[in-house]
Amino acid sequence: SSIFAAVEMAPRDPILGLNEAFNADTRSNKVNLGVGVYYDDNGKIPLLAAVKAAEKARLEAMPPRGYQPIEGPVAYNQAVQLLLLGADSELIAAGRVVTAQAVGGTGALRIGGDFLKRLNPSAKVYISDPSWENHRALFEAAGFQVENYPYYDAATRGVNFAGMKSFLLGLDAGSVIILHACCHNPTGADLSDAQWAEVVEICRERGLVPFLDMAYQGFAEGIAPDAVAVNLFAASGLQFFVSSSFSKSFSLYGERVGALSIITASKEEAGRVLSQLKRVIRTNYSNPPIHGGAVVAAVLGSGELRQMWEDELAGMRDRIRAMRSGLVDAIKAQGVAQDFSFVIQQRGMFSYTGLSAAQVERMKDEFGIYAVSTGRICLAALNSNNIGYVAEAIAQVVK
Ligand code: PMP
Numbered sequence: 040s041s042i043f044a045a046v047e048m049a050p051r052d053p054i055l056g057l058n059e060a061f062n063a064d065t066r067s068n069k070v071n072l073g074v075g076v077y078y079d080d081n082g083k084i085p086l087l088a089a090v091k092a093a094e095k096a097r098l099e100a101m102p103p104r105g106y107q108p109i110e111g112p113v114a115y116n117q118a119v120q121l122l123l124l125g126a127d128s129e130l131i132a133a134g135r136v137v138t139a140q141a142v143g144g145t146g147a148l149r150i151g152g153d154f155l156k157r158l159n160p161s162a163k164v165y166i167s168d169p170s171w172e173n174h175r176a177l178f179e180a181a182g183f184q185v186e187n188y189p190y191y192d193a194a195t196r197g198v199n200f201a202g203m204k205s206f207l208l209g210l211d212a213g214s215v216i217i218l219h220a221c222c223h224n225p226t227g228a229d230l231s232d233a234q235w236a237e238v239v240e241i242c243r244e245r246g247l248v249p250f251l252d253m254a255y256q257g258f259a260e261g262i263a264p265d266a267v268a269v270n271l272f273a274a275s276g277l278q279f280f281v282s283s284s285f286s287k288s289f290s291l292y293g294e295r296v297g298a299l300s301i302i303t304a305s306k307e308e309a310g311r312v313l314s315q316l317k318r319v320i321r322t323n324y325s326n327p328p329i330h331g332g333a334v335v336a337a338v339l340g341s342g343e344l345r346q347m348w349e350d351e352l353a354g355m356r357d358r359i360r361a362m363r364s365g366l367v368d369a370i371k372a373q374g375v376a377q378d379f380s381f382v383i384q385q386r387g388m389f390s391y392t393g394l395s396a397a398q399v400e401r402m403k404d405e406f407g408i409y410a411v412s413t414g415r416i417c418l419a420a421l422n423s424n425n426i427g428y429v430a431e432a433i434a435q436v437v438k
Contacts, residue, residue, distance in 0.1 A: 060403075068428060070406075070407065074420065076292065090291065109320050117138075118340060119300065122262060135305060142324060145173065147282035147297045147298055148299075149177055151280050154316050163183065163211070167188060169226065170187075188206045188216070196393065200230070207242075212245060218268065220269055222386050224389055225415040227390050242279075251279065252282050254286070254287065260386075261353070278301070280302075283298045283300065301316070355419070359418050362422075363382050363385070367383055373434030375437060388417050394436065396412045405435070
């Protein structure tokens, strides 16, 4: 018999499964609010002008395609560090930051997980309840036991900070804590700056290992303000991990552009950490692909293209904000008594709407509007054409 005879069918990815159902739907007014992708007001994934300019220059230069260094090129890694820590960073100046280009934010989390497993094989990993669905699977795949820490409070639609704090205070030293640096996925509920400062102190007190996932830098308030958590940890003197993704901020999803940064205690330590991280990378995929990283480095390294990119990023951020308040207004205009104004306070691409699984099901069946069964919707999939229709559907199912 076949060597695969006993292979069981794996469960479908919940979000990709939603896409398949959406694609098969023949209704012309269907709307997909399930995916985590930014669409413009025409419902298209934008190709940013700054990216286009950098790609054009690369195409004209026709550079050779040799292997990259295992950790990626210096120019790219330095640009990543500057985005996270700012130009005045003492950590960068002291040579304490290790950065390696990675295959998207996902790849950064995975090489970080593999490195951590070698560092402390018996540690447990803690993710927020709820979290991006791949966090658990990624760290389990790296060999860790993964558990939740309290995070979202459905009653206040904010963070259950008291619960989170007391839970973190009870953890063993060496526990790895995955934190969403900004724009929490899926809830849109972030910690305040003061709460971040408390989390930093708890990590110090308890000897926890912070791992910040930065997948949406620039989508809440801007490049610098969205790095507040990273910078509080940087100022603390602690060692920590940061995964970066440029999938959303550069609209380069399929190019798989990300990075892992590790903040160490000294330049000498950074050298040793990098040497081990390179072994992890070498045995996973040897070295990172060229194109996406080169484009990002070119944009960030040129004053003109960087400004262009920041303006385009601000445009995406502002459009999402406009969709948030537009949706709240349109739902109200439908005569819905329930207050949806919390949608305006949530940050990033997503909102936990509070819609039940049954209400989400009705939206799909009766209106062809697809959302995640948890009630998560992607605001960046709304546009001036579909926002009224979506508001009407929400009004119908909550009445
Ligand atoms: N972390 C979070 C919180 C995310 O939402 C995502 C993307 N959905 C990622 C990491 C992974 O990003 P990438 O597509 O660059 O692998």
